[in-house]
Amino acid sequence: MSAPPPEDLVKHWESEQARLRQQVVEEDTEEWQTSPDFSGLERVGGVDLSFIKGDDVNACAQLVVLSYPDLEVLYEDSQMVTLTAPYIAGFLAFRETPFLLEALQRLKRNQPRLLPQVVFVDGNGLFHYREFGLACHLGVLSGLPCVGVAKNLLQVQGVYKSEEHQSQIAALQKGGDSFPLAAASGKVLGKALRSSDKSSKPVYVSIGHKISVDTAVHLTHSCCRYRVPEPIRQADFRSREYLRTHFPAADT
DNA sequence: GCGACAG
């Protein structure tokens, strides 16, 4: 068996996304999600992958679990992995999900009591070309509630960086303020959120699995000390730190 | 041809 040509690969990936898309649960399913202050929520997870400068194959897969509401690190796992799939916009999950799932499996096997009750993913969830971004993919395959947080706006589903969009951003006065990102159909696929009073640039929140948009936005805001929610920020920081200490200047 | 293109 040889690797299928890129075109066939993309076709296969598209059908795979369409199939898994049907399994996404777009509503709150957990008890803690119904509480205004999320009482019952004790652990929030964050995942990320970091790469070495000129290498897009070897990366550090990171999983962190923080306490809630204190946001203190309870668990950390850094693991070097070898990626096989290329990065193609719209198919990020096929490149990263396998390794993020492995990290969750290691945790489940070694310290099941530390499994997070919700996982923050850097990237989009429903706010995606086919309404099935990385956060949905990881959510469906892991069965865990997931929230997608993108640092940049994906211009898709009729959402553009228009004058109107810019003015809506300017109207976000304080941390917690948000406005909906609606598809041409009118369906709200996510929300632009001013995550803290200081950051004027919003983050784009969309649900991954087993959580409603409004709960996802509220939760994201409550996990932000800075612009990027703490679980993702810690995962990013620690995976980069791992690469720094284990792979110093790869020069001559 | 031009612009977009999560990480």
Add this chain to the structure above:
DNA sequence: ATCTTGTCGC
């Protein structure tokens, strides 16, 4: 994702 330090401002 990564290449990259200081710097201007609150």
